[in-house]
Amino acid sequence: MSTHDYHRNTLHIDGRWVTPSSAEVIEVVDPATEQVIGHVPAGTEADVDAAVAAARRAFDPLISVEERKRRLAAVIDAMEKRLPGIAETITREMGAPIRVSQTVQTQVPLAVARGFAAALEEIPFSERIGNSLVLREPYGVVAAITPWNYPLYQVVAKVLPAIAAGCTVVLKPSNIAPLSVFEFVEAVHEAGLPPGVVNLVTGPGARIGEYLSVHPDVDFVSFTGSTEVGSRVGELAGRSVKKVALELGGKSANVILEGADLAAAVKVGVGNAFLNGGQTCMAWTRMLVPLSRYSEALEIIEATVPKYTVGDPWDPDTRIGPSASAAQYETVLGFIERAPADGARLVTGGLGRIRDTGYFIAPTVFADVLPDSELGQQEVFGPVLAVIPFRDTDEALEIANGTDYGLSGAVWAADDETAIAFARQVRTGQLDINGGRYNPAAPFGGYKKSGVGRELGRFGLEEFFQIKSLQLS
Secondary structure, three states, X not given: OOOOOOEOOOEEEOOEEEOOOOOOEEEEEEOOOOEEEEEEEOOOHHHHHHHHHHHHHHOOOOOOHXXXXXXXXXXXXXXXXXXXXXXXXXXXXXXOOHHHHOOOOOHHHHHHHHHHHHHHHHOOOEEEEOOEEEEEEEOOEEEEEOOOOOHHHHHHHHHHHHHHHOOXXXXXXXXXXXXXXXXXXXXHHHOOOOOOOEEEOOOOHHHHHHHHHHOOOOOEEEEEOOHHHHHHHHHHHHOOOOEEEEEOOOOOEEEEOOOOOHHHHHHHHHHXXXXXXXXXXXXXXXXXXXXXXXXXHHHHHXXXXXXXXXXXXXXXXOOEOOOOOHHHHHXXXXXXXXXXXXXXXXXXXXXXXXXXXXXXXXXXXXEOOOOOOHHHHOOOOOOEEEEEEEOOHHHHHHHHOOOOOOOOEEEEOOOHHHHHHHHOOOOOOOOEEOOOOOOOOOOEOOOHHHEEOOEOHHHXXXXXXXEEEEEOO
């Protein structure tokens, strides 16, 4: 573990690291030690104004495709060189085990970035449709507001397609895990992009995020976070009829149908639910199991959960680190404490404190969870899995679709055809079929209150274009 100076006193505006308009700072806490490890500026509306003005000056609606490719390639190259250090910073600021930071937290964003470069080669920037010439033009100034759970991934999923499309960006990361984002922006700075193409402003979410959402010179707000805050962003942006993309919460179902490989479905499902300490919007936090195999599934769960060791995030054997903040820790414990009152039966884990220091929670599984209970409906965002029995396929489908969310999920069956037939009826943005692999080029986004718009690959890149039609004689 190397040492970093995590005390950040400047913002990145108009191609330079500049002193913010306020001396106020926001402290960053290591959730494994509960110690302050650094700080970032608490920016103000004046800083946002300066950043948006710089982005507006830098925006060139006629930017060439070759220049977009050059910028994108330079950023990817500079970012890749910094990934080892960024991985360490992510472990420090939000508690992801180092093995997760060195793989999922950094290598997946690299794959996503390369996916945008590949998608840029496929985009038809002009095409004929009848007597019309249809043009794709960069949307304009983008406000990218990102969360703490996958700090680099979330930034890459917004900033890189914006660059690829020819847009300019004002980036506002979460205050819980902003330090790795500074390192990403340092890479952008080293890549030599023109001043104002990418700007960074940190500060209170309610102040900076809301001001970006109503700012008259912001054309497009791309937000990832809670459904509650996303709804507020959409409301504010709607006042000036801005485009909004929202990637919000989830309560995804892992549906195990009769005839499926139960052992594989359960083991993979447990791993998915506990990835990143359960702090994953697309986590399969509801496991739906047929009554005929319910007891068997619970036995497999009990044998599998002990493999998910909780502890020092710097230990390469640790699989679950702490919750990312004190507030999140208390939120998760609240769900665990209330679940038995709704009839849920604790299988493993629970409320017991497992380390004297740090926001650590034991991986927790509840059986007999009622579909309409709090634990069956609400996003926990911690290492908590709800196991729900079903009698037949119709009931399984009703339960799977029975929440306000629709972000992700999985279907396991005796064959892919059966699983796909079921998946077609599930109102969610993406589903893994019989353990299908993650695809960074596939569109990612939600139905219902899980959001609007799509990220990743060509579909994610398309979000950053305006479409213009020229009717020819």
